[in-house]
Amino acid sequence: MPSPKPVRAGSARSSGVSGVGGGSSSSSSSSGRYEFMSLTRTPPLSPSPSPHLLQRQGSDPTTARLRVSESPSRRRRGSASSNASTSSTGGAQQLPEEDCMHLNPSIISVALSSLLAVDLWLSKRLGVCAYEEASWGSARPLMKLVEVSGHGIPWLIGAAYCLYKSDSAAGQEVMLNLLMALVLDLVLVGIVKAVVRRRRPAHNRMDMFATFSVDRYSFPSGHATRAAMCARFLLAHLVLAAPLRVLVMLWAVIVGLSRVLLGRHNVTDVAFGLLMGYCQYNLVEALWLSPAMLQNMVGLE
Numbered sequence: 549m550p551s552p553k554p555v556r557a558g559s560a561r562s563s564g565v566s567g568v569g570g571g572s573s574s575s576s577s578s579s580g581r582y583e584f585m586s587l588t589r590t591p592p593l594s595p596s597p598s599p600h601l602l603q604r605q606g607s608d609p610t611t612a613r614l615r616v617s618e619s620p621s622r623r624r625r626g627s628a629s630s631n632a633s634t635s636s637t638g639g640a641q642q643l644p645e646e647d648c649m650h651l652n653p654s655i656i657s658v659a660l661s662s663l664l665a666v667d668l669w670l671s672k673r674l675g676v677c678a679y680e681e682a683s684w685g686s687a688r689p690l691m692k693l694v695e696v697s698g699h700g701i702p703w704l705i706g707a708a709y710c711l712y713k714s715d716s717a718a719g720q721e722v723m724l725n726l727l728m729a730l731v732l733d734l735v736l737v738g739i740v741k742a743v744v745r746r747r748r749p750a751h752n753r754m755d756m757f758a759t760f761s762v763d764r765y766s767f768p769s770g771h772a773t774r775a776a777m778c779a780r781f782l783l784a785h786l787v788l789a790a791p792l793r794v795l796v797m798l799w800a801v802i803v804g805l806s807r808v809l810l811g812r813h814n815v816t817d818v819a820f821g822l823l824m825g826y827c828q829y830n831l832v833e834a835l836w837l838s839p840a841m842l843q844n845m846v847g848l849e
């Protein structure tokens with residue numbers, strides 16, 4: 549008569565053996581003899597999975613991490629595995645592996661969640677012109693004026709008008725490229741908005757004029773990209789006195805800030821928008837339409 553073998557945790561064999569030797573098998577108890585169980589046979593499932601195990605699988609990773617870091621489960625593991633070997637099968641033996649999966653602390657995801665939480669909180673606090681009754685609601689008309697100054701339509705009309713009125717080849721070249729930059733900006737912002745699909749803040753009133761369907765999304769701020777790109781464009785191609793240069797930069801910052809104050813955007817939408825607009829200018833430079841191309845396209849001189 550084979551004697552019951554000691555159970556070794558983590559071994560596939562152990563579940564089969566424990567099911568026979570240590571599992572108070574009916575055949576052993578009824579006949580008083582131990583029987584061999586086929587080692588290739590799947591060990592019988594525990595009739596009711598341990599609630600502890602179910603909870604672990606359904607719980608969120610943070611909870612699991614906390615639980616592991618608290619250590620009681622680790623401290624218990626020794627006794628748990630020995631208990632499991634007598635009362636349950638392989639499930640309990642997989643606990644350490646599960647813990648490893650939950651214990652995969654992604655610093656980036658934690659940092660991102662924290663940043664988003666701060667972003668939402670700060671944006672809500674800064675949305676002081678989001679509606680007339682808000683704390684700075686009286687400044688809302690002024691903020692909406694700033695909004696118009698960064699809107700796509702006045703910029704497109706303005707650039708087209710300057711192109712039409714310009715009587716120098718250099719001026720026409722600059723204005724045509726500004727038009728191209730504005731269209732490029734609309735396309736790129738539209739693509740990013742459609743991909744990211746971040747909703748606008750809950751406190752925003754959707755009362756903007758002339759919007760595309762993607763403009764129900766807030767990331768990135770189209771006004772911020774346009775302001776940053778146009779500011780760089782103007783500073784690079786217009787000969788401006790120092791105070792005017794400062795004014796242009798200030799305007800871009802105020803347009804960005806006004807998006808948050810109006811409750812249109814979260815802070816990160818604007819920050820990313822300003823950065824994206826700044827980088828977009830590099831693309832405009834790379835795609836710059838030369839006078840020769842301009843002659844072919846517009847048919848001037």
Ligand SMILES: CC(C)=CCC/C(C)=C/CC/C(C)=C/COP(=O)(O)O
Binds near residue numbers: 701807
């Ligand atoms: C000629 C033509 C099709 C012009 C379209 C210009 C237009 C509708 C631009 C949209 C501007 C806008 C409301 C952007 C949204 O800005 P956010 O800062 O709220 O993202």
